[in-house]
Amino acid sequence: MKEQDPDIDPNVPSVARMYDWLLGGIENYQSDRAACSELLKIAPSSREIALHNRAFLRRVVGILVRDYGVEQFLDHGSGLPTQDNVHQVAQRIDPDCRVVYVDNDPIVLAHGRTTLDENRNTAVVSADMRDTDEIFGHQAVRDLLKPGRRTAALFVSVLHCLPDTGDARDPRAVVRRTAERLRELGPGNLMVICQLVSDDPAIRRQVTELMARSTGGKWGRVREKEEVRAYFEGLDILEPGLVDVIDWRADPTAPLPAKRPEEWVEWGGVARLRD
Template identity: 40%
Template structure:
């Protein structure tokens, strides 16, 4: 959402923000304590929290994983390019804040199709020359990869970290998530990485989780939960970095976590290394 000269502008009537139905990205922002949400999102989120208070813990642990994996990629691997797919609403501790605090030369391209997320991100990053926000659907990899901001900031001939954190639960099987992941993988050079986190199926959640899932069916993007085995398949073509696909809180934690803390993630995450093109 920008003017003809490419500068950010405010969210306007032509951005087609649907405020008649809750949006998962805006609900997630609310779980994290953000302010970029509408009454319809807060109402739906509170209904979920009433059934599953653990949802706030889930969101916080996902954000903590994002920060740990970015620190690992910048600090231990030397990655300086990030493509964050389904980046959502900007909140404290986002990719650019973590990466550029370690290396100011890091370049980040955020991709989301939620107009509020895109508008707020562009407003936040207006003065950051090493960041861009693309308004696009991650299910259309070629349009994302060919976007002028992606080609301007990212060198696909050098290693890139592709982040897909809690975006694929909103991509149904009918859209063939493995083929979407593969399209981004094929665009990357050897030495690139895929960081992925994904919510788990109901047996990994407590209480009346089915009721909470049902609330998402009336949102703009219903949930498509998957098992750890189904998530592991999404890393086909990559070599998993230790400790592999594990509960989110158990992926290279900053401190020792108990088994119960790990399980409370209600999601798994992993990091894959692309060793061949």
């Protein structure tokens, strides 16, 4: 991959580029690959976790459009474009479905804007996912996400990138604030939330330390399941509840993995906002 933007430092790993490598992509640098190699020593199932998470994203978007009438998506921390992105899955079912991607990684923004340049129902917004008011005030969001249309906000495998701060930038506060803004768009809107969790305190500590060190501090932490449950306070969780994303409405015709990841899982679910 060639350096294309002065804001992109190829020597500092990026979570988005590491995820791209784990998915088998090519939009990454040697620094990202080296960091992934270190991650795989601690958590050998990291590649499988990434693939299962991507399958969950495809599945949940399709179900929300087809079965819940979702017409608009706000995807926080969307990452690098790959196969079956949110807008592609959604617009195959409903060509008029609208999608806004939010990210602040310069390489994500550059690739996203190039990929989506001719898609009138899709936009990429440069913003930190914690800056809720800035996001909802952005012209692209105001143009695409209209009141009265069923909307889903996605926080898929991104909240572990946010540290616990105990203030307005804390991940729980970000989720609450986003829910409040979704309510302003109308009743019946939904949120999809999942993040990396582990029952093993050594894994939580080692991965968190590695990722914080590798990314220059652009990381939060691997959490416990009950901490993810706290994100859903005040929301009505849809069936099957909060689970390993492998099990969230799994395709009955597709085989489940013969071996489950042992070190950690992507844990979460889908919830409807209370009116």
